[in-house]
Every structure is written in structure tokens, then in C-alpha cells.
Amino acid sequence: MPGVPRRPAWTRRVPGVPRRPAWTATLTWKAAVFITLMCCALAALLGALVHVSVTRQTVDASREKALARLEDVTRAYEAGEPLPAFAGVDPVGLPPSLRALATGGSRGTMVADHGGRPTMWAAGPADGRALAVRLDYSLSARTISGLDQAILGSSVLAIAATLLVGSFAVTRVTRRLHLTALVARRIGAGDLDARVGDPRTKDPSRPQDEVATVSGALDTMASALQGKLLAEQRFTADVAHELRTPLTGLSAAAELLPPGRPSELVRDRVRALRALTEDLLEISRLDTGRERVDLDVYALGPLAERVARASGAGARVRVVRDARVETDRRRLERVLGNLLANAHSHGAAPVELTVDGPVVTVRDHGEGFPAYLLEHGPQRFRTESGGKGHGLGLTIARGQAAVIGAELVLANAPDGGAEARLTLPEYVDLTAEDAPDGT
Template structure:
């Protein structure tokens, strides 16, 4: 139930309570006033009839009527002149008094006119209350819908900011709490954008400053005499060089200066090129597709996913090429323990986090961050999960784009030189 409906129901409930209370009060006051007026008038008539009876004149009053109500009879026995309303289908108002020790003089008159007038008043009150409640409910609904739209717009802007659109802003209207919330969200987005921009600049500056000395170190390591020490230094320098290149790639992705160059390419060909030279990796082709995309970026994403699977999972690692309802799908699965629950929660909510490493949790590192950035450039989706049969799985959903046709499983296996398209084959 949205906020507009809740506000409308709350206002309608309040209107019903107010209308009911006012209607009940008016009903009681009117009924009491009607009865008091009728009793006073009938009592005056009874007093006049008693004087006429004493003077021997004929009156409309009755002596000792047999249908006198019992409560009024008991009251008369106490020597009190009184009136009594006998309700029912045909209500009657009685007035009686004692004119001698054994004689009672009584008057009666129909009370239906007053009862009908009170019923008409009740119907009028119900109609007016219903109309007022409906009008107030519509007003509350309009107010609630307006508040709901403002809250929904703020929520959508927050979602855009959470997905990386730091230029998204909310237009505050008015001076209420929602407007203040919108202003606070805009201030938060400004502060977040400034911090991320500062982080990106520092990262890019550090990477640029390290690039030249690292290149010198690579050249110097190549001049070392062969031996275990030289191999150790060369391996470390190469790893440092790869790290610097990864940081520069992230800086380019953050700066949004990367250019996507699309061309038609077979999905299976990109998968084979991405895992070429990696041991313990197999490619399984269920359905091949010709897709228009940036093959270099797709291969970079797959390479990073496979490398991460080999580093943090366990061989064998499989790359499944398939076609889903919305386009090609490439799934990278290892046979290790899978993603830890806390890491998987971060991956599925906010995506890969860079530079988050610890002794107990190695974090996602730069590889998955670059893969996520490349995926956004391609307009694709990257989904992480733990496979039901064990191991971690990352699925890359490519947009369908302009496909040139698909190949069946059997045709793809023959074209690629595989004996069985359903088997995992090393590349």
C-alpha cells in the first residue's frame, strides 16, 4: 500500500469519526429538545383539562384509561404529575395526573410526527457526513499522491546515485520534511561525488607517477643475470606493472573517457580468446551467437573473471557459452568453496569493491572492479552467485544488439572442432 492510499484512508477514517460524533451529538440534542417541547405542551394541556374537569366542563382527557402505561401508573400512585413516551411502531406520548384519591386524568397524543422528523434528520446527517467524508478523502488522496510522488522521485534519484549516476539530483518543492530530505540527499550526492572525484584523481595520479619507474624496473629486471633471484624480482615487477595498469584502467573507467568500439563477433570466439594460455580452463558451448559488441572489453571481462576464479576458487574452471531470453550469456564457474556470504552480499548489492583487502577476507580486488566497469560500458549485466552444485559462478549477460544469427549446439561443436559440445574441453 503506497503512501497516497495510506494518507487517504487515514483522512477518511478521521472524517468518518468526526462526522459520526457530530451526527450522534446533533441527533441526541434534537431528540431531547423535541421530547422536552412535546412533554411541556402536553403537560400544559393536561393542567387545562384538570381545571375544566374540576369545573364540570367537557375535556379531551380520559378518566382512568385502561391502556395507561405501567411506568406512568406507578408514578401517578406516588402523587406526581408526569409524562411518559411509549415507543414502538406507533409511538405515543402520555401525560397523567391524579384528580381524586381513586381517579386519574390522562391525555395522549401521537408522537409519530416527531419520530419521522428525527428520522429525516438522521438521513440528512448521514448523507452530509458521507459527502463530507468523500470530499475529505479525495483531498487526502490528492495530498497523499503528491507526497507519494515526491517520495518516489527522491527514492528513484537515490537509486540512480547508488548505481553510479552522481549527477542525479532531486528538485525540492516547498519547505516540509520531504523538501528537507531532498536537500539533504542532494548535499550527500555532492559530498559523495567530491570524495569519489578526489579518490579517482589520487588513484590516477599515483598510477601515472608509478608507470615510469615501474617501466624502468621492468627494463632493469630484464638485465639481471639469470637465476632464482632474477626470476623472483622479474615476477614481482611484472605483477606490480599489471597492478599499475589495472589502476590506470579503473581511472579511465571512472573518468568516463573510455570509448566502446563495436563490431560483429562470434561469442564463442571471444570466449576462446579470453582464456587462451590459461591452464585448467575449459569452454563449453551450448548455443553460439553472432553479436555486435566491443570484443576487447568482453574478452577483458572474461579474462578477469577466469583469473579471479583460478586465484580464489579451484580448477577446473568452465566458461559456458549459451543464449538466454534477452541475449548471449557467458557463465564462468569454478569448483572451489564459493563466495563467502559477506562477500556475496556485497557483490549482489553494491558490486565489486576495490582496495578492500584484509587478512581474513581478500576482498574482490581490482580484477572484478574492472570487469564491472567494462560491463557497464557494454550495457551488459554481471551477476554473481554460488552454484547449487558447488563453486562460485559469475554470469555475463550481453545485450542482444544486432545479431547476425545463432548456431545450434551441434553445428557450433563441429565448427569449433569439438567432439562433444556438452563436454568441458581444455583450451
């Protein structure tokens, strides 16, 4: 659809792929996952090294003991002496691979189950057959199993302790980062007194980490910005106040001029200069952020019609659905009057004012708002080259809309023309009882 902004390709969701929870993008979660993975990898590596080392030592010791017994049994077999109970020729349970190795003329050992118990076998050649001894390997197997359990348990405890300590340390950092971000948002919203106030930045003798450096830079920037804005506000207010006195005398002198075209031009310029001065005074009051509102409940349709008639420019008024709003009538009339004046001055006829519930839309059929205004909002003393005005009308409209709790959105209509949409807080009478006819 025209006029509807499209989502960038890199932010589009793939159909069928669920969206990840928001908490998975936090620094605490990423640090916890990283710490857990690193601890698991380290525990697995150390556990494997210890397991292999202990298992090798245990198996080597059992193998040497089994081979030593095989030597004794071999001497007894060659001497024709009876063999002990743990030895025999081609005994039952001897692993086939070890039997084949022994009948092939070599000696070897192997761990295998015998009678449901782990057993270390040692076998060697004996007249074309296999002479073998067995050694109980249960104790060594239990030792290795217990070691593996101990490694696993200690690894879990170490990972849990490391994760707990790491999460505590990361949470302290992220808490300070969240505080810095909160202060930055407050400054962006207009609270120029907001400061992070990190104690590490107040004491030069204390070492500063990266978060403290960012916090200190934000506080310094906020202080510099506040100083510049206060200086600008004072300058605007002082200039406007200083201009009122000579303008009053100039206006009185202009009225004394004899009738004629030059006199009309002088009076017209004096009126424009007076209007500019009043606008500057109003902006300076809005900049202070201390404006008080006189709230009351009004029917929006009739109020908008009165403003359109008072503008004297012939705007078309259409009430789709009337609504009752709680607002400051004087400030709302100022906002609507400025929007209509801007549409007539910078747009093209017809200019339409539409009331649809608590939403008032002022639209013209000109070239639309310039790109800089849509991107950055109204800016005082900036208009398109060749345009009329000083860029104060929309600035005042936006400021007064914020004072009365309304939302002003500037956009260009899909089929051409500028469109200003003002959304007001609708009044809901919670004490009124529902009548049968719905009134």
C-alpha cells in the same frame, strides 16, 4: 533445495490469504484512511450530541404541552364537563404500559403511533381508570428526522471536503518524498550529479519542514560523496599515469640485465607492476563512466573457447547451447579472461567454462568466494589474507560487464566452489525469415 535462499519467516505469505494491493501501503492511502476515520468519528460524535440535545428539547416541550392539556382535561372530568375530542377515559390506542401506569395512580407521557401518525400521549388516574389526552407529534418527528438528515448530509460534505484538502496536502508532501527517493536511487546507480534541489533549502530565510531537511541532507551527502569519489578517481589516474614513465625505463633496464635468476625475478616483478598499472588505468577510465563500446554480433561459443585457450591454464569448455550476442568483443574477452584468471588464482582445479545460450558460467572447485565479496561485491585492493592479487580483476570484470550491458552474478556453488555467471544480451535478427528447416 541447497543453494536456494529461503524467504524469512516474517515475510512468508499465509496460504489462502490474498496479498494486499501495493497502493494500500502508500502514505497517501494511509493518510486518507486516517482522515476519513477521524472525520467520521468526529461527525458521529457531534451528530449524536446534536441529535440527543434537540430530541430532548423537542420531547420535553411536547411533554409539557401534553401534561398541561391533561391538567385541563382532569379539571373538566372532575367538574363533570364533556371531554374534548383529543381526550378520553381508557381511549383506544393508549399504550398498555402508559395505561398501567395511570391506573396505578401515577401520571406519565409516551410517544407512540396512533392511526399511523406519531402521537404524544399523557395519562393520569381517574376513578381507577386512565384519563388520557393525545397530542399530534408529527411536526416534532419531522423536525427531528430533518435534523438527522441535515447532520448526515453536512457530515458527508465535511468529510469529503476535509479528505480532498487533506489528500492535496499529503500528496504535495509525498510528491516531494518520491522525488527525494528517486534522486537517492539515481545516486545509488552512479549518477553523482543528481540533486533534489528543494527550493526551501536554497533560501535560508524560508522556514524548512522535515522533507526539506531530508532533501538538503541528501544533497549535501551527494556533494560530499561526489567530491570524495572524484578525488579518488583523479588520484588513481594520476598515480597510474605517473608510474608509466618510470616503469618503461625500468622495463628497458631489466632487459639489459645479464641472464640469471636475479634478472628473471626483476623482470617478473616489473611485469606484475606494469599489469597493476594498466589495471589502475582501466579502473580510472571505468570510474569516469564515459567508456564507449564497439558493438557487433558474435557467436558466443567460439569466442569463449578462444578466451579459454588464450588463458593457457587448461580450463574445460562446454557449450550446451550456442547463441549470438551483440557485444564489444574486446571488453567481453577482458571480462572472461579476468574471471578465468581469478578462478585459477584463487580457486582449485578443475576450472569449467560453460556456455548455455547467452549465459557464460565460470566455475572452480575451491573454497568459494569469501563472504564479504558475496555481500558487498568486488572491492579493489582487498583479498583474503594470504591470497594473491589486488582485488582488481573482479572489479574490472564487473565494470566492463556493466559497460557492455551484461549482468555479472557471483555466487558459491551448492556443492562447493566459486561460480561467476555472466548473462549477455542475446541478438535476435528480426529481419530474418523463418526457413522450413528452422535455420
